Structures are given as C-alpha cells and as structure tokens.
Amino acid sequence: MKEPYLYLEGIKKLAESLRGDEVIHMGIRPYGFHAGNALAMVIYPILLCEECERLGKKVKFSFFVSLNDYEQDELDGPDYHRFPFNIHPKRTILKFVQDPSGCCDNIVDHYTPIIKDSVMLIKKTYPTVNIKFYETSRVKNNHYFKDYLLRTIENPLEQLSLYKKHTGREILNNPVFYANAVCPKCKSANGDIFIEKQKIHLKCKECSIISEGSYGEFDYWWYHKPMLVARYKIFNIEVSLSGGDHYSEGDFVIRNAFIKLFNSGLKSPKTFFSPMLLGLDERRMSKSQGNASYPKLDKLYKLAKQDYNYSLTATKDLVFNELGEDEYREHLRKIKL
Numbered sequence: 001m002k003e004p005y006l007y008l009e010g011i012k013k014l015a016e017s018l019r020g021d022e023v024i025h026m027g028i029r030p031y032g033f034h035a036g037n038a039l040a041m042v043i044y045p046i047l048l049c050e051e052c053e054r055l056g057k058k059v060k061f062s063f064f065v066s067l068n069d070y071e072q073d074e075l076d077g078p079d080y081h082r083f084p085f086n087i088h089p090k091r092t093i094l095k096f097v098q099d100p101s102g103c104c105d106n107i108v109d110h111y112t113p114i115i116k117d118s119v120m121l122i123k124k125t126y127p128t129v130n131i132k133f134y135e136t137s138r139v140k141n142n143h144y145f146k147d148y149l150l151r152t153i154e155n156p157l158e159q160l161s162l163y164k165k166h167t168g169r170e171i172l173n174n175p176v177f178y179a180n181a182v183c184p185k186c187k188s189a190n191g192d193i194f195i196e197k198q199k200i201h202l203k204c205k206e207c208s209i210i211s212e213g214s215y216g217e218f219d220y221w222w223y224h225k226p227m228l229v230a231r232y233k234i235f236n237i238e239v240s241l242s243g244g245d246h247y248s249e250g251d252f253v254i255r256n257a258f259i260k261l262f263n264s265g266l267k268s269p270k271t272f273f274s275p276m277l278l279g280l281d282e283r284r285m286s287k288s289q290g291n292a293s294y295p296k297l298d299k300l301y302k303l304a305k306q307d308y309n310y311s312l313t314a315t316k317d318l319v320f321n322e323l324g325e326d327e328y329r330e331h332l333r334k335i336k337l
C-alpha cells in the first residue's frame with residue numbers, strides 16, 4: 001500500500017507526483033465552518049496549486065467538494081471515545097437539522113454559502129481550476145452509491161470486522177450499524193430496518209410509524225467512512241484531501257480496506273492529510289468541542305506556508321470570534337492572497 005502525503009512536506013511531494021489536471025475530492029459536514037476546516041479545504045489546496053505552478057505545471061484540477069447532508073446530527077453510542085465504531089446518530093441527519101440562526105430551511109442551507117465562498121478562494125487565486133459542489137443526497141440514486149449503501153445496511157458485521165482488523169480498537173457487539181433509512185414522518189435515523197425484495201421496511205423507534213417503500217423514497221444516514229468509497233467511485237477521484245483528524249482515526253488504512261471490501265475496482269487515490277488546527281484552548285478545533293472560530297485566511301495561509309508540524313495552533317490574531325459570522329463574510333468578500 002502506498003503511503004499518505006502528510007502536512008507541508010507532503011503537499012510538496014504530492015505536487016511533484018501530479019500532472020496538474022487531476023480530479024480531487026474534498027468533503028465537509030455542512031453544519032459550520034471554522035479555521036480548522038479552512039486549513040484543510042482552502043489553504044492546503046491553494047498550497048498544492050502553488051507548488052504545482054512553481055514546478056512549471058499549469059493547474060487545471062477539478063475539485064469535487066462534498067457537502068455531506070447525510071451526516072448524523074451528532075454521533076451517539078455507549079461511549080464514543082472508548083468504542084468509536086459502536087455508534088449511531090443522536091437523532092437525525094444534517095439535512096433535517098434546523099438552522100440555529102432561523103433564517104434558512106435547515107442548517108445545511110445556512111452554512112453552504114459560507115463554505116462555498118470560502119472554498120472559492122482557491123479559484124480566485126488560481127482561476128484555471130474547476131470547483132464543483134454537491135450535497136450527498138443529490139447522488140443517492142447513483143448506482144454505486146445505492147449498491148454500497150444497501151450493502152452497508154444489510155451487512156454491518158463485515159464492516160465491524162474491518163474496523164477490528166485494521167484499527168485494533170475495542171469494539172462491542174452492539175450497537176453495530178453504519179447506515180439507516182430516515183423515518184419520513186419524524187426524521188429519526190434510529191429505526192429498525194430490513195430490506196426484502198428491493199423494498200425498505202422501516203419501523204421508527206421514535207414515533208412507531210412503519211414505513212415501506214423503494215430505495216429512492218427515503219433519505220439515509222450513512223457513516224462517512226464507507227460512504228467515501230462511493231464518492232471516489234462516482235467521480236473517479238485520483239487525489240483525496242482530508243483533515244489530519246482523519247489520519248489519526250486510521251482512515252488511510254480503513255479507506256483502502258473499504259476499496260477492497262466493496263470490490264470497487266478503484267485504484268486507491270493519492271491521499272493527503274493536512275495538519276490539525278488547535279484552537280485558542282490548544283485542543284483540536286471543532287464545533288463539538290466548542291472552540292471553533294472563523295479564520296483570517298491571509299494569516300492562516302502565511303502560518304501554514306512556514307510550518308512543517310502535524311498540528312498548527314491558532315492565536316488571537318489568526319481568528320475571528322466564533323460569533324463573528326458577519327465579520328467573516330466581509331473578510332471573504334475582500335480577501336486576496
């Protein structure tokens with residue numbers, strides 16, 4: 001198995017290995033956007049373009065950016081930190097989470113423009129690249145997506161064995177599921193499901209309604225690790241860019257194992273992991289930790305360009321307040337690298 005490309009040194013090596021016109025995947029949970037996300041989805045992709053051009057390669061990358069509205073609202077389970085593979089959504093998927101600001105239909109609609117405008121800084125800096133965004137729910141009828149998703153629903157145990165084999169983490173025998181249909185009535189993603197003759201049967205544990213229908217009539221929760229292989233397959237991904245937190249979860253090995261498990265016929269993409277960003281409290285920046293803040297992209301870019309470590313630390317002059325959404329939008333309108 002090839003090695004992943006890591007951090008600033010890795011982006012330089014990756015640039016050396018590319019033609020300049022590859023198809024590149026990035027993804028995000030569209031329920032916020034903070035400086036750590038910006039590092040992985042804006043700053044390092046720009047550094048990749050910069051390195052390629054420095055090597056005399058004109059960049060014509062096609063970026064596919066997945067806005068994963070099929071992600072859980074929050075991960076729940078017996079003990080997420082101790083048993084990271086005995087998990088389920090707390091209640092529902094992001095597509096059905098209310099907009100906390102109250103101005104949009106749901107949280108995905110609220111954060112999508114902020115994410116898009118941030119990622120488009122890559123194109124503002126390198127106009128010859130191509131960037132496309134898509135919500136996961138929009139590709140649910142793709143043949144491979146459907147295939148791998150139904151397999152995940154029907155056979156979670158083979159995925160459990162995969163995690164056991166490749167992570168060495170402690171795993172309980174229950175709960176074990178990595179995908180589910182969403183109750184059309186109350187949007188709970190924790191029902192009892194079975195599939196018979198191509199038909200979904202779902203008994204909701206929340207509202208007790210029994211729903212039956214074809215695959216296309218439902219929305220789904222699908223754990224992002226197996227789902228990623230479907231995304232690779234749909235778009236013929238050659239290069240995958242992710243945040244460093246995924247590297248520490250063992251995703252490089254796990255993704256390759258899923259590529260084999262699904263008999264996808266895929267060549268494993270060249271995989272880059274960016275450094276993690278630590279917040280002002282020196283813990284990994286994430287929305288769930290409560291230490292997320294919007295980035296000053298020009299300053300983050302300067303820091304990333306000179307730092308070779310596996311993690312970078314945010315300082316007060318590098319970020320806006322986490323409530324500074326308007327300030328950040330204004331910054332996005334003016335920013336130029």
Ligand SMILES: [Zn+2]
Binds near residue numbers: 101102103109110
């Ligand atoms: Zn809104």
Ligand SMILES: [Zn+2]
Binds near residue numbers: 204205207209
């Ligand atoms: Zn229900």
